[in-house]
Amino acid sequence: MNIIEVKNLTKKYKKLKAVDDLSFEVRKGEILGLLGPNGSGKSTTINCLLSLLNFSSGSIKIFGEEMKPDSYDIKSKIGVVFQEVSVFEELTVYENIDYFCGLYITDNKTRKKYIEDAIKLVGLEDFKKFYPKKLSGGLLRRLNIACGIAHKPKLIFLDEPTVAVDPQSRNNILDGIKKLRNDGATIVYTTHYMEEVEILCDRVIILDKGKILATGTTDELKELAKIEEKIKVEVNDLDCKYIGEIKDFKNVDEVEYNWNMLLITYKKGKNNLFDIMEYLKKENIKYSKIFSERPTLNDVFLELTGKELRD
Numbered sequence: 001m002n003i004i005e006v007k008n009l010t011k012k013y014k015k016l017k018a019v020d021d022l023s024f025e026v027r028k029g030e031i032l033g034l035l036g037p038n039g040s041g042k043s044t045t046i047n048c049l050l051s052l053l054n055f056s057s058g059s060i061k062i063f064g065e066e067m068k069p070d071s072y073d074i075k076s077k078i079g080v081v082f083q084e085v086s087v088f089e090e091l092t093v094y095e096n097i098d099y100f101c102g103l104y105i106t107d108n109k110t111r112k113k114y115i116e117d118a119i120k121l122v123g124l125e126d127f128k129k130f131y132p133k134k135l136s137g138g139l140l141r142r143l144n145i146a147c148g149i150a151h152k153p154k155l156i157f158l159d160e161p162t163v164a165v166d167p168q169s170r171n172n173i174l175d176g177i178k179k180l181r182n183d184g185a186t187i188v189y190t191t192h193y194m195e196e197v198e199i200l201c202d203r204v205i206i207l208d209k210g211k212i213l214a215t216g217t218t219d220e221l222k223e224l225a226k227i228e229e230k231i232k233v234e235v236n237d238l239d240c241k242y243i244g245e246i247k248d249f250k251n252v253d254e255v256e257y258n259w260n261m262l263l264i265t266y267k268k269g270k271n272n273l274f275d276i277m278e279y280l281k282k283e284n285i286k287y288s289k290i291f292s293e294r295p296t297l298n299d300v301f302l303e304l305t306g307k308e309l310r311d
């Protein structure tokens with residue numbers, strides 16, 4: 001069953017198509033990753049889905065019904081964690097969560113339990129009486145999440161919830177999000193961190209310039225890579241004549257040498273590692289490390305979206 005169905009969604013800002021003819025679905029119980037560079041249209045897509053933005057054309061169905069600005073019944077089953085932290089400075093951690101949860105859950109006993117569940121989920125037990133100003137960046141992000149999900153929504157949108165948090169907080173947040181999914185929520189998660197997508201998402205949409213470039217599981221997306229193997233060699237002061245020779249090896253796609261690391265990418269081939277080790281030995285080139293890798297999601301992402309810098 002599909003929780004969200006988007007057909008031919010387009011959102012224009014004057015001439016710019018921030019979202020350009022998007023069609024996709026979100027299936028019940030999955031974590032769908034929206035992965036894209038800065039300005040690719042992730043937040044605009046979410047804001048259209050939430051009916052916070054008018055869109056230029058297309059249709060959006062959520063829980064099988066058309067989503068409109070006054071679809072309050074649908075909205076009451078949705079939780080949103082916005083890209084910008086949005087909590088009240090005047091309220092403590094507990095009071096903030098109580099406020100947001102209270103918009104949906106009016107029964108006091110149920111709300112108290114839900115607030116405690118949310119606090120536990122994001123690990124804020126020791127900070128209930130803290131004001132937001134006293135929280136570190138990671139704790140503030142965790143509060144932002146708790147406020148968005150405390151009412152136990154069936155559908156949750158998280159827009160880059162782990163920006164600027166340290167790895168410890170990030171792991172804690174990702175574990176929490178998995179728990180929400182395991183408890184039955186359907187989740188749409190935007191990010192530009194590949195490792196988060198690998199850990200978290202059941203399916204991924206790669207977005208750029210408002211268009212879908214690819215959809216699939218992370219394994220399916222890796223199959224799209226044009227390269228088949230990467231070999232890295234840690235070697236000091238390599239003469240460029242060797243780099244030229246390696247470029248002419250069979251199967252080699254590209255050779256780069258930066259910061260004493262030689263990176264060779266191969267389109268295909270079976271004995272690439274053996275061949276390069278033989279060559280280094282023959283030329284008496286000493287290296288401290290050598291290893292072979294399969295293409296990563298990052299490689300596929302850069303192949304699809306290009307390497308130029310974004311805004």
Ligand SMILES: Nc1ncnc2c1ncn2[C@@H]1O[C@H](COP(=O)(O)OP(=O)(O)OP(=O)(O)O)[C@@H](O)[C@H]1O
Binds near residue numbers: 038
């Ligand atoms: N209110 C607006 N007016 C004009 N252009 C806008 C507006 N909001 C967004 N845009 C443009 O729409 C495009 C998509 O922006 P959006 O914020 O959806 O990207 P994003 O993928 O969420 O990026 P990021 O990773 O930086 O959050 C960008 O080119 C952006 O400059």
Ligand SMILES: [Mg+2]
Binds near residue numbers: 042043044083159
């Ligand atoms: Mg955004």
